[in-house]
Amino acid sequence: MTPSLPKLVQAGPPEVLHVLLDGRVVGSIASDIVEKAVIHLRRLKVSATFAIPEDLEVGYIPLSMGGAYPGLYLFTSASRFVRPVQNILIPPEESNNIEFIGPFEQVYMEISCPDGGDGGRKDVFPATHEEIHPTGILSVVANLTPWSDHNQSPRNMYQCQMGKQTMGFSCQALNSRADQKLYHLQTPQTPIVRTKAYEKYNIDEYPLGTNAIVAVLAYSGYDMEDAMVLNKSSVDRGMCRGYVYQTETIDLTEQNIRSDRSQRSFGRSNLDKSSHHLIDADGLPYVGQRISPNDPYCSIYNEITSKVTTNKLKASEPVYVDYVAVDVKNKKHIQKANIRFRHPRNPIIGDKFSSRHGQKGVCSQLWPDTDMPFSGVTGMRPDLIINPHAFPSRMTIAMLLESIAAKGGALHGNFVDATPFSSSMKKKESESESSSLVDELGSMLVARGFNYHGVEVLYSGVYGTELTCEIFIGPVYYQRLRHMVSDKFQVRSTGTVDQVTRQPIKGRKRGGGIRFGEMERDSLLAHGASYLLHDRLHTSSDHHIADVCSLCGSLLTTTLIQSHKKAVREMIGRDLPPGRAPKKVACVACQTSKGMETVAMPYVFRYLAAELAAMNIKMTLQLSNGAGA
Amino acid sequence: MEGASYQRFPKIKVRTVRDDFMKFELRETDPSIANALRRVMISEVPTIAIDLVEIEVNSSVLNDEFIAHRLGLIPLTSERAMGMRFSRDCDACDGDGQCEYCSVEFHLRAKCINDQTLDVTSKDLYSSDHTVVPVDFTDSSSGFDNSENRGIIIVKLRRGQELILRAIARKGIGKDHAKWSPAATVTFMYEPEIYINEELMETLTLEEKKEFVESSPTKVFDINPHTQQVYVHDAEAYTYDDEVLKKAEAMGKPGLVEIHAKEDSFIFTVETTGAIKASQLFLNAIEVLKQKLDAVRLSADTVEADEQFGELGAHMRGG
Numbered sequence: 001m002t003p004s005l006p007k008l009v010q011a012g013p014p015e016v017l018h019v020l021l022d023g024r025v026v027g028s029i030a031s032d033i034v035e036k037a038v039i040h041l042r043r044l045k046v047s048a049t050f051a052i053p054e055d056l057e058v059g060y061i062p063l064s065m066g067g068a069y070p071g072l073y074l075f076t077s078a079s080r081f082v083r084p085v086q087n088i089l090i091p092p093e094e095s096n097n098i099e100f101i102g103p104f105e106q107v108y109m110e111i112s113c114p115d116g117g118d119g120g121r122k123d124v125f126p127a128t129h130e131e132i133h134p135t136g137i138l139s140v141v142a143n144l145t146p147w148s149d150h151n152q153s154p155r156n157m158y159q160c161q162m163g164k165q166t167m168g169f170s171c172q173a174l175n176s177r178a179d180q181k182l183y184h185l186q187t188p189q190t191p192i193v194r195t196k197a198y199e200k201y202n203i204d205e206y207p208l209g210t211n212a213i214v215a216v217l218a219y220s221g222y223d224m225e226d227a228m229v230l231n232k233s234s235v236d237r238g239m240c241r242g243y244v245y246q247t248e249t250i251d252l253t254e255q256n257i258r259s260d261r262s263q264r265s266f267g268r269s270n271l272d273k274s275s276h277h278l279i280d281a282d283g284l285p286y287v288g289q290r291i292s293p294n295d296p297y298c299s300i301y302n303e304i305t306s307k308v309t310t311n312k313l314k315a316s317e318p319v320y321v322d323y324v325a326v327d328v329k330n331k332k333h334i335q336k337a338n339i340r341f342r343h344p345r346n347p348i349i350g351d352k353f354s355s356r357h358g359q360k361g362v363c364s365q366l367w368p369d370t371d372m373p374f375s376g377v378t379g380m381r382p383d384l385i386i387n388p389h390a391f392p393s394r395m396t397i398a399m400l401l402e403s404i405a406a407k408g409g410a411l412h413g414n415f416v417d418a419t420p421f422s423s424s425m426k427k428k429e430s431e432s433e434s435s436s437l438v439d440e441l442g443s444m445l446v447a448r449g450f451n452y453h454g455v456e457v458l459y460s461g462v463y464g465t466e467l468t469c470e471i472f473i474g475p476v477y478y479q480r481l482r483h484m485v486s487d488k489f490q491v492r493s494t495g496t497v498d499q500v501t502r503q504p505i506k507g508r509k510r511g512g513g514i515r516f517g518e519m520e521r522d523s524l525l526a527h528g529a530s531y532l533l534h535d536r537l538h539t540s541s542d543h544h545i546a547d548v549c550s551l552c553g554s555l556l557t558t559t560l561i562q563s564h565k566k567a568v569r570e571m572i573g574r575d576l577p578p579g580r581a582p583k584k585v586a587c588v589a590c591q592t593s594k595g596m597e598t599v600a601m602p603y604v605f606r607y608l609a610a611e612l613a614a615m616n617i618k619m620t621l622q623l624s625n626g627a628g629a
Numbered sequence: 630m631e632g633a634s635y636q637r638f639p640k641i642k643v644r645t646v647r648d649d650f651m652k653f654e655l656r657e658t659d660p661s662i663a664n665a666l667r668r669v670m671i672s673e674v675p676t677i678a679i680d681l682v683e684i685e686v687n688s689s690v691l692n693d694e695f696i697a698h699r700l701g702l703i704p705l706t707s708e709r710a711m712g713m714r715f716s717r718d719c720d721a722c723d724g725d726g727q728c729e730y731c732s733v734e735f736h737l738r739a740k741c742i743n744d745q746t747l748d749v750t751s752k753d754l755y756s757s758d759h760t761v762v763p764v765d766f767t768d769s770s771s772g773f774d775n776s777e778n779r780g781i782i783i784v785k786l787r788r789g790q791e792l793i794l795r796a797i798a799r800k801g802i803g804k805d806h807a808k809w810s811p812a813a814t815v816t817f818m819y820e821p822e823i824y825i826n827e828e829l830m831e832t833l834t835l836e837e838k839k840e841f842v843e844s845s846p847t848k849v850f851d852i853n854p855h856t857q858q859v860y861v862h863d864a865e866a867y868t869y870d871d872e873v874l875k876k877a878e879a880m881g882k883p884g885l886v887e888i889h890a891k892e893d894s895f896i897f898t899v900e901t902t903g904a905i906k907a908s909q910l911f912l913n914a915i916e917v918l919k920q921k922l923d924a925v926r927l928s929a930d931t932v933e934a935d936e937q938f939g940e941l942g943a944h945m946r947g948g
Contacts, residue, residue: 175690186695232807233803233810236806236807236808237702237807238698238702243692288684288687320692320693320694322692342694344694368672368804369671369672369803369810370667370668370672370804374667375816376818376819376868377816377818377868378814378816379816379898379900380814445846446846448846449846449847449848449866449868450846451846451868451872452846455870456868456870457868457870459664461664461668463661463664464661464663464664464665464667465660466869466890
């Protein structure tokens with residue numbers, strides 16, 4: 001048997017490798033010197049004296065079985081990602097050894113982590129580069145979590161999510177911004193316990209929380225299930241106060257095009273002075289004015305119909321006018337205005353808070369200061385109480401460390417560095433330092449006469465007696481999250497109903513209800529609460545009394561007969577009590593008012609009958625008298 | 630309810646009194662009384678604080694509510710507060726807080742006209758009543774240079790920025806809002822009784838004694854350098870942290886020291902915001918407590934007597 005293909009000679013390793021610069025072939029290099037060349041190139045790259053740019057990407061792809069096509073790929077173009085690592089082939093005393101590497105070359109490089117280990121590296125491929133610090137694997141957000149190496153990993157992930165939802169100090173030029181919605185903390189603080197990255201990224205310019213004195217104890221029962229009790233006096237004094245800045249843009253040109261070129265401009269009515277205390281002569285609100293829900297905040301004058309329309313505030317709480325900006329392109333008739341409102345948002349029950357360790361909680365009470373437990377020595381009352389059950393299953397040890405460290409830091413008047421993995425870096429420098437982190441923090445407390453473990457004897461604020469346990473208490477940096485009840489609460493007693501089904505409408509903004517769905521129905525059925533179920537789904541929803549013709553069984557063919565007696569009744573005398581006039585109904589199909597019955601039913605049922613009738617399906621009701629059927 | 634009388638006659642011994650600080654012993658009474666005093670001092674002794682702010686011009690960097698909040702937290706001298714009326718039950722006015730019985734008016738007018746940042750402080754507030762003014766923290770007895778101290782900063786103004794406002798201060802209590810609380814800190818501790826078992830202590834070596842003494846983070850015990858005996862250096866430094874007891878246990882000498890809390894003797898520490906003197910705060914607290922007890926006694930007779938308490942009704946109903 002002869003092979004169908006000619007026998008191919010296995011090619012040996014290539015003698016030369018292609019060299020490409022920014023995607024163009026510029027030549028070739030002998031494969032036995034390429035590695036030396038790469039090392040030399042990297043040396044030239046970091047030294048300032050040569051013309052080789054320091055962000056040059058030296059992508060050397062070595063020959064491999066089934067791997068990428070070998071070659072030396074160099075890149076110098078602009079806007080490539082680069083990151084700094086140490087080139088350990090260059091001794092630091094010789095020259096700068098920080099090299100910028102790119103994503104292409106990184107995969108073919110041997111970069112070790114400076115944690116003291118070799119990362120399972122084989123001797124044939126020794127590390128050529130080293131990370132500057134182990135925190136290089138962390139993002140900006142993850143880098144802000146103190147001692148994240150002491151936390152359970154999912155908790156760090158939760159914190160990375162929540163760090164982006166904080167109500168912080170998001171911008172410095174608040175006064176000249178027109179964001180749709182902007183959350184702003186009134187009095188933020190710098191954390192006592194912070195990582196090196198916090199300073200590196202200048203987060204102090206944009207702080208996002210408050211150092212709150214946190215006591216970990218079950219007190220009052222209002223701290224169960226991740227609820228937390230806030231000290232009312234602390235809130236009174238301004239803890240976690242914030243604002244929501246919201247900008248409304250009113251563009252009249254946009255509306256004018258739609259409504260047939262009618263000329264409109266800002267202006268108020270001189271006849272109707274009812275809103276003059278809110279709106280100035282230019283049709284725009286006064287800056288600093290407080291506006292309640294449904295009050296007008298700007299008025300628009302239509303020059304053709306000479307009618308004045310007002311824009312009303314759609315909010316659930318009073319707001320303040322923070323800033324009014326107008327577009328003066330058209331100087332005579334101002335067509336565009338930005339009105340910025342300020343919603344004061346003091347912490348209230350239902351607002352969300354979180355520490356920097358994925359420990360979020362909801363404020364359940366603003367507890368009076370006097371009822372809070374207090375320390376007999378310092379007289380301190382906690383700002384915040386959280387439940388000890390928040391710790392065992394979540395294993396956020398760093399939060400406990402933070403509390404101890406912040407307490408020590410506050411007592412000594414300095415910040416505490418909480419960079420993760422710093423202990424692995426330390427070992428390399430001085431082998432002698434053997435004391436653990438806890439020892440370091442604990443001795444800080446003992447030096448100031450506090451308990452080594454950060455616990456204190458507290459007294460009940462209500463009874464004045466010593467609490468049975470020593471309480472873990474200390475400052476923890478707490479963030480206020482932007483999920484607030486005032487944006488979320490939904491309540492309805494009666495209100496608008498749907499036109500078609502006569503059931504309550506949905507939607508929080510329109511004052512709708514919350515759906516009582518199938519699962520809720522099942523639950524009530526399982527409890528045997530059928531009367532309640534009837535009340536929810538029928539009486540409080542689309543209860544309807546329909547007239548049904550018992551002769552033809554139709555509920556659509558009934559019609560109201562105009563009562564001719566009405567006029568007569570009125571003539572007879574007004575002294576008669578306005579008795580409930582019996583409704584006269586008749587069936588149009590049967591041409592009689594005999595056999596008309598009233599039946600209570602959900603209105604949707606009638607709607608169903610109408611929909612079926614539209615499809616030429618007749619629905620017939622057979623009426624019977626209760627159990628006698 | 631005839632029979633045993635539980636009446637006790639508490640004694641007070643004042644240790645230190647300064648304007649804004651006081652330390653005293655309260656003896657021969659129950660924790661309930663001590664705690665009641667603490668609670669009343671923090672949240673029910675009335676003071677005067679700015680409660681209404683009318684802002685005319687505000688071109689500063691802080692918004693109106695922020696400034697109003699900061700003004701509210703400035704402590705005002707409140708010696709008059711006990712004699713004043715709450716504006717809500719003032720007969721002389723409609724409760725708009727502009728009469729002499731229930732309110733004090735303040736004016737603030739500041740504009741920065743040069744390139745130097747202007748600090749608007751509590752000293753810029755002009756009071757209509759010279760007895761109710763922002764607390765002056767300049768302590769003439771201290772050796773510091775007082776020319777720097779210009780009161781509590783309200784806001785800083787840059788060139789061209791202006792702040793004009795009118796504020797009305799009213800009487801209130803800390804229960805309503807922390808700004809009316811005259812107390813910075815009020816705390817008490819049970820007086821500890823420490824007995825050293827000298828016999829057992831003598832079985833320790835000097836090294837062990839030192840270890841024992843240093844086991845407490847606060848300096849409760851010390852060693853006499855001559856006799857090498859452990860003695861109680863400062864019993865009140867003991868924080869009930871049980872550290873020394875644990876140490877004794879760990880050294881295999883339980884019962885080395887015995888520490889008890891005296892159930893009927895308390896050491897109070899009172900610090901005020903400066904609104905009233907610490908000594909006055911304590912006296913006022915007793916006065917308020919007496920009024921509250923009177924109210925309870927009266928309501929025991931007639932349940933419907935709630936209306937007649939007037940000012941006390943507020944205390945009873947919780948502000």
